[in-house]
Amino acid sequence: MAWVWRLEDRSVSAAAVAELRPARCRSATLSVCRHPLGVMPAGTADRSHLAVHQLAHHPQPDAYGGAEQPYGLSWLISAIATPVLREGIHVDALTPSRPASWLNARRTHGAAVGRPTTEPGDRGDAVDLSLETRTEGDWTIIAVGGEIDVYTAPKLREALVDLVNAGRYFLVVDVEKVDFLDSTGLGVLVGGLKRVRANEGNLRVVCTQERLLKIFRITGLTKVFAIHDSVAAATEG
Amino acid sequence: MSQVRLQVAPDAAHVRVVRLVAVSLARVHGVDEDVVEDVRLAVGEACGRAVAAHARASVVTPIRLAFDGTPGLTVDVADGVSLPEADGERAVALLAGRADGESAGADADAAPVVMALLEGLADEVSVHTGADGTTVQLRWTRRP
DSSP: OOEEOOOOOTTSOHHHHHHHSOTTOSOOOOOEEEOOTTOOOSOOTTSOEEEEEOEEOOSSOOTTSSSOOOSOSOOEEEEEHHHHHHHHOOGGGOBTTBTHHHHHHHHHHHHHHTOOOOOTTSSGGGOOEEEEEEEETTEEEEEEEEEESTTTHHHHHHHHHHHHHTTOOEEEEEEEEEEEEOHHHHHHHHHHHHHHHHTTOEEEEEOOOHHHHHHHHHTTGGGTSEEESSHHHHTOO | OEEEEEEEOSOGGGHHHHHHHHHHHHHHTTOOHHHHHHHHHHHHHHHHHHHHHHHHHTOOSOEEEEEEESSSEEEEEEOOOOOOSEEHHHHHHHHTTOGGGOOOGGGGGHHHHHHHHHHHHSSEEEEEEETTEEEEEEEEOOOO
């Protein structure tokens, strides 16, 4: 098992990468991304806001330009600047079979620097978003439930990116069980549409709820998305 | 006149709390039940925008909200990100990073969508930017 880290922020030193490399790993690359909206910790302008994606070995090539594919990006780690990154994250506590230890390590880290940060998946059941994926012929149906907002939308984005990376370019996003959808959620759907179209695929939406349709109308997205009454209608043709 | 003030850390996880408060106060102040969903979404959008603005500018001060039953509901959502003094269209342009040739990066695309939603959902929207930050005021009148 190789843990793969990706480094996208040049301000993180090679020494930090070396220290983060788990002892048990054959190889390690570090990935630190600018914080996406929603998991930005408190900080000041002169400190980089960093997010570390935990990636695990996967045999297939991926869209990240490497030979490794993310093992889900569900453990998004917040860290602030290199020294904290070095001190706060205990990578050797990680094992592939016990991802919870990673979260525990992260929580400790958050407490240690006194900067509470939050992220989807880090509050137990607090993330009010459910995702169920199934396949029907060429189509992959993602049934979403709960609330898609500025906090939970990254989870949906991640699911769509993972599907596209896995070669699923014909997606139906079923929002019939969604109670709430905001502009961040719309942005994720638009992003998903762009991704599948880049691969000559399609992304269709199943929605009959008037209050959600209203949001699509106000934002002009009824012209962008094919919105269907049912999964059966969406997967036809 | 009754007023509720709320301060939240600029954290996306708290936007949901703000929405719940907004819905509750909309009902208290007699906003039509059909419009309560609009209040939920619009106040969430305004708050989410403020959270994103704080994140971009690395500002850690709280987002400040004031709810006024006037009757109907008036909600002020104030961030702490300093901008040039402006109102109306000019202020909206500043929020979108379109003014002064300033680049607002990847988030610039989202601003028109947020403004479209706010204008589509609230009876009245006003935006004021200044050195102390931006205040987005949303207003819903009480239906007879």
